Amino acid sequence: MCAWAAPQPGCHRDIVTLNDVSFSFDGKPVLSHLSFRIQERDFIGLIGPNGAGKSTLLRLIVGLLTPDSGRIELFGAPADQFKERELIGYVPQKNNFNPLFPATVREVVMSGLFGRRKLFRRVTRQDADRCMDALRTMQIEDLADKRIGELSGGQQQRVFLARALISNPQLLILDEPMSGIDAETQQNFFHLIRHMHQKHNITFLMVSHDMEMVRSYLGEEPKETSGKLSFFVRHSHDLEDCAETDLLHTVRKEG
Structure with a gap:
């Protein structure tokens, strides 16, 4: 169990718990007996070389893979x-789309509002407004009516960042979220997620190769290591909440 996992008086609820989790691919161990706990409003930066199991770990947490052994819990279940999958926003490292995929950028971003049980509910004006806010946040409002398959890789990544943010997730899992994104958008996005962590009830788990960003916000040294994985941790358990309920207000462009 990682050092930050020990329960403390007044600490927040557990968001992700991994207990002795192992996973192999084609008989080759990728993760071995990994245990750690992420509490509400933690920000975890996950660092490691290629092949260390970073993306595999995220895919295990979001349910795209099943561990060979051990136990994973989400929000205590x-x-x-x-x-309640809508509580989790997930941006994978790569999204490859068939150029003929029929969904527009607007439809892809809007889909982030709909869990499986809400798939067929009517779209409200509030939904449409949140979609436009998300598009503006990632500076892709001019692409709203284009098909997702027509976009460049960097443009697609911004679409999936917008999709992950639109539903106000309680857990945001980001696998190299800034891959292929221009410097200005990177800066805006890091400003957004820092504010979200400090002032909103959001828990973060992020893989990044940007060591400068990780260390500047999460500290110079990892709190824990497991194999080749290093876990950098910052808590925001006692910070004052923002009065705004709209997570996108921090970077929304004024008209």
């Missing part, structure tokens, strides 16, 4: 029984 066993991962295989967890139903």
